[in-house]
Amino acid sequence: MSLYQLQKLIYHVNRDPVQRERYREDSAAFVKNYDLTEDEAKAALAVDVRALYNMRVHSLLLRPFTLLHKVSNEDYAKALKGLE
Amino acid sequence: MPIVFACAASHAPGMTAWTEAAPKEQAENFLGHYRRLGERLAEAKPDAIVALTVEHWANFFLNSMPTLCIGRAAYYDGPIEEWLRIPKARVPGDTNLAVEIIDACLDGGFDPTFSDELLFDHATFLPLHFLNPGMAVPVVPIILNTLTPPMPTAKRCFAFGQFLGQLLEKYQKRIAVIATGGLSHWPGEAKHGKINIPFDKKFLETLTGADRVKLTEYSHDEINNEAGSGGHEIRTWIALAGAVQNWQAEVLAYEPVVPWATGCGLVAFSR
Numbered sequence: 635m636s637l638y639q640l641q642k643l644i645y646h647v648n649r650d651p652v653q654r655e656r657y658r659e660d661s662a663a664f665v666k667n668y669d670l671t672e673d674e675a676k677a678a679l680a681v682d683v684r685a686l687y688n689m690r691v692h693s694l695l696l697r698p699f700t701l702l703h704k705v706s707n708e709d710y711a712k713a714l715k716g717l718e
Numbered sequence: 719m720p721i722v723f724a725c726a727a728s729h730a731p732g733m734t735a736w737t738e739a740a741p742k743e744q745a746e747n748f749l750g751h752y753r754r755l756g757e758r759l760a761e762a763k764p765d766a767i768v769a770l771t772v773e774h775w776a777n778f779f780l781n782s783m784p785t786l787c788i789g790r791a792a793y794y795d796g797p798i799e800e801w802l803r804i805p806k807a808r809v810p811g812d813t814n815l816a817v818e819i820i821d822a823c824l825d826g827g828f829d830p831t832f833s834d835e836l837l838f839d840h841a842t843f844l845p846l847h848f849l850n851p852g853m854a855v856p857v858v859p860i861i862l863n864t865l866t867p868p869m870p871t872a873k874r875c876f877a878f879g880q881f882l883g884q885l886l887e888k889y890q891k892r893i894a895v896i897a898t899g900g901l902s903h904w905p906g907e908a909k910h911g912k913i914n915i916p917f918d919k920k921f922l923e924t925l926t927g928a929d930r931v932k933l934t935e936y937s938h939d940e941i942n943n944e945a946g947s948g949g950h951e952i953r954t955w956i957a958l959a960g961a962v963q964n965w966q967a968e969v970l971a972y973e974p975v976v977p978w979a980t981g982c983g984l985v986a987f988s989r
Contacts, residue, residue, distance in 0.1 A: 638780060645779050692866060693906030693947060694774045710906075717908040 639668040641691055643678060644699045654702070681705065683713035720887040723762035723894035724962045724987035725755055726925075726955040728901060729844040732978030734803045739977035751971040751984050752848040758986065759849050764894035766812040767850060767857045768819075768886065769842055770879070770954040770961075771898045772864045776839040784831035785870050786878065788823070789859040790816035796838030804847045809838065812856040815891065819858065822885050828878055836861070841951075845898045855894070862957065864899065864950035872941075873934040875953040879960025886961070897958035899951025901972075901981035907947060913974040917944040918981035921952060925985060926967040930959045948980065955985070962987045 643665060646653040657664040665675050677685035681703045686696055700710055733752075737745055759767075776798050778784060794809045816832070823830050838846075842859055850857070860882075863869050870878075886893045901921060902914040924932050933956045941949050959967075965987040973982045 641780065645775060649775065687908070692775075693904075693910075694865070697906035698775075711910065714908040714910075 636669050636671060636674060637690055639670055640674045640678065640686075640689060641695055643668045643670070644691060644695045647702065648695065648698045683710060684717070687714055687717060720889065720893070721883065721895055721962065722764055722892045723759050724896070724958060724965065725759070725849070726897040726958050726983070726985045726987075727752065727755070727845050727849070728980060728982040728984070729841050729898045730903070730975070730978040730980035730982055731799065731802055731840045731844065732975070732980070733982070734844060734847065735799075735801055736977065740975045744973045744975050748971045748973045748975070748982055748984065749848070755970065755984060755986060756849045756851060759855075759894050762894060763892060764855055765891035766815050767846075767855050767894045767896060768815075768882070769845070769857055769859045769896050769898065770957045771842045771845075771859050771861055772951050772954060773841055773861055774839050774865060776837050777833070777861075778863075780866070783863055783866065784861070785863050786828065787831040787833055787836075787861040788816055788820050789833050789836045789861070790820065791834050791836060794836055794838050794842075794857065794859065797843035798837050798839045802840055802844070804843060807853050809843075809846060809850075809853045810856040812858050815889070815893075816858045818889070819860075819882070819885065823881070826881055826885075828881060830860075841898055845896060849896060862953050864953050867938065869938060869950060870953060871938070872936040872953060872956050875957040876931070876934045876960040879957035880963060882957070883961030883963065895958060895961055897954040899954045900945070900949055901952060901983050902945040903948035903980040904946035905948045905979065909946065911976060911979045912946065913976065913979070913981045914944055914946075914949075915974050915981065917949070918972065918974065918983065921945075922969050922972060922983060922985065925955060925959055926969060930963055933959055958987075965989055
């Protein structure tokens with residue numbers, strides 16, 4: 635479990651234009667810069683909203699990250715349906 | 719001159735970013751009061767605004783998360799959100815006032831972080847858009863960590879507010895103090911869109927009542943469970959309640975605006 639590293643990756647993509655560009659150029663290579671578990675890397679690369687939420691990524695990091703990937707309000711809500 | 723103006727206000731981004739999604743009556747009532755509050759601030763002719771505020775990963779991350787940070791920059795740029803539908807602007811700071819507050823804190827039992835460069839996100843920029851249109855009045859931001867635990871307790875926020883109020887009352891300039899955040903909301907969470915109206919009303923009742931010290935009884939868990947992760951921002955209101963403890967408080971507007979996903983409140987304080 636490396637929630638700090640996972641959130642750091644998302645924070646960098648959300649807030650740093652240079653890092654975001656690197657992420658967009660090659661996301662698979664980009665995530666290797668962070669100490670993530672296999673599941674965390676997979677969830678980040680797939681922008682798996684439900685998995686990332688269940689990994690306890692802060693909602694105000696997660697939602698901007700998903701907005702960068704054009705996840706609509708409806709799809710975001712659908713991904714979290716049934717969760718607390 | 720002492721504190722010449724005080725108010726607390728919510729800052730839901732939907733107020734500007736998707737204004738028209740709200741029922742027209744709710745939006746007009748709330749935003750109309752917001753603008754009129756801005757007129758009242760201007761009439762008070764403050765030399766500076768001290769903003770008890772928060773941020774949403776705009777400046778700080780978990781590698782270093784200040785509990786209390788006072789900005790002493792010459793200016794602040796914002797808003798960072800491209801989609802907020804508020805024009806970008808540079809807000810002047812008041813470095814001298816900030817330095818005086820920081821020094822007084824260190825002498826008086828509070829140990830803030832300070833920063834010479836902060837960006838404003840909607841938490842600070844949206845209230846200033848309504849309360850300080852044109853961004854003419856310089857601002858000293860005081861950022862409380864209400865984003866991620868551990869956060870300052872309600873008791874500590876109130877005590878800080880008391881300290882700040884006593885300090886500013888002795889200051890030679892005219893100061894407006896604003897608090898921004900809340901009320902109940904669950905941004906980006908599975909419960910996004912929920913508004914706890916009973917919690918919000920009880921909070922406003924206590925805030926405007928005779929015994930504001932009761933606000934110090936809110937626990938982290940109570941706020942988290944009843945007002946959501948966004949509800950933690952009421953700590954800024956609690957700090958303001960300490961700063962103007964003996965002033966009268968009036969709820970100008972409370973609108974639980976579902977499309978804005980927030981219990982939206984506006985409270986004005988007067989001597």
